[in-house]
Amino acid sequence: MGWVSANKDIISLLIALLAILVSLSTALINVRNLRTSSFIAIQKEMLTGEMQRGRLLVYRAIATGDAPPRDSDEEYLMVRSLAVFDQLGMLSRQWIVPRRWVLRYWHPRLQLLKHGFGIEPDPDRPYILQGRPNLQYLIEHAERYRCADSCCADGRKEGRLRVPPRLHQAGRPDDATPGE
Numbered sequence: 001m002g003w004v005s006a007n008k009d010i011i012s013l014l015i016a017l018l019a020i021l022v023s024l025s026t027a028l029i030n031v032r033n034l035r036t037s038s039f040i041a042i043q044k045e046m047l048t049g050e051m052q053r054g055r056l057l058v059y060r061a062i063a064t065g066d067a068p069p070r071d072s073d074e075e076y077l078m079v080r081s082l083a084v085f086d087q088l089g090m091l092s093r094q095w096i097v098p099r100r101w102v103l104r105y106w107h108p109r110l111q112l113l114k115h116g117f118g119i120e121p122d123p124d125r126p127y128i129l130q131g132r133p134n135l136q137y138l139i140e141h142a143e144r145y146r147c148a149d150s151c152c153a154d155g156r157k158e159g160r161l162r163v164p165p166r167l168h169q170a171g172r173p174d175d176a177t178p179g180e
């Protein structure tokens with residue numbers, strides 16, 4: 001008992017420190033749980049059939065130039081899927097969902113978007129694209145993302161980042177005739 005009363009102050013300090021550590025770790029666990037459930041919620045939205053179809057239209061338009069007609073349902077689907085992708089970027093920028101998880105899951109698709117969004121900017125309808133700063137943020141990170149999985153093996157990553165032949169050919173006349 002003599003030791004306890006002699007070290008009373010140190011013991012109360014240690015107990016106080018322990019209490020701080022416990023509440024800090026509880027707070028960290030809560031933040032992690034919150035980020036996990038936010039990630040699952042946005043993933044659920046990203047993976048609906050509608051969003052998937054919209055994105056497939058975007059990838060096809062980038063690769064082939066085959067874009068849906070103006071004001072068609074398919075064009076709206078493309079725009080909506082890009083808006084939700086942009087929302088994923090915003091949540092990741094604001095630390096609401098972990099960027100590491102977003103990139104791990106989405107980096108192959110984001111790398112494809114390096115070559116535009118499949119819809120040409122239209123001065124008559126600037127609202128239809130209006131830039132996608134949060135999506136652009138994810139695309140830039142996806143370009144630098146290091147991945148050792150099969151999605152990026154055997155030159156697949158480089159293949160996705162390479163300019164599609166369609167765009168390459170479109171740019172060739174300018175490249176070939178400097179000064180004209």
Ligand SMILES: [Zn+2]
Nearest residue numbers: 147149151152
């Ligand atoms: Zn990969």
